[in-house]
Amino acid sequence: MVRFSTRSRARAFLTAVILGAVLASPVRAADMEVTINNFTFTPKELTVKAGATIVFRNRDDIPHSVVGTKGEFHSKALDTGDSFSFTFAKAGSYAYSCGLHPQMQGRIVVTP
């Protein structure tokens, strides 16, 4: 009969606890992403379900920001690589633009 040392048992128990915690954690849906590059939001229009979180990520080499036209959300200036997340809880159409470059515009359509 194979005998396990106390140390081995403790290690196995700890591994089981960690694995259990990881597997039991709720699976989070991948956030949708709007990319900012070359003075453009991509995609320009995005349709999501209410409650979805959108990540706006600046991949351009100058700062940009994300500002809801009706003031629903407002990011700080995002440098290259920075991101800003917002959860759209209510259905509706949300137009937004860059606070630094007003001709950069996009829209998030939130369905119930």
Add this chain to the structure above:
Amino acid sequence: MNEGFLGTAAPRYADVVVLLEIGMGVALLIGAALARMRWLRLHAWCQSVIIVLNLVAIVLIMVPSFHVHVSPKIPLKIGMAYYALATAHGALGSVMEVAGLYILLCAGTNVLPRKFRVSEYKPWMRSLLVLWWLVLLLGLATYARWNVPDLFRR
């Protein structure tokens, strides 16, 4: 909306300011030419109006914009071209405006006591004109870096 009219990504106020600053730079050169032609009173009016107008543009537009977009990122991100250009423009521009106001007060008023006034205006004025154009070029570079797509890019 607030979109510019020069065909760049800049907002309207930035387009207005850049045109205003170019106009002021050209007007200063005309003012210098007036001095060479000995039209000194006209020269004084021209340069004084520009110094004061520039002060208004700095206080109302440039300082608030710098405060929001640039100052929170320095000195941490001064290595990035768009912050470095804006900071150099802001720092040199501040020195230039203060020097301009000083010359204006020395040459055009009796506000400053005699011991604080310069006696030789010409070297000061010529140096200031060169500095003004240097700051203007830095300002144009800053405008281009922040607002013109595909410029200075690999």
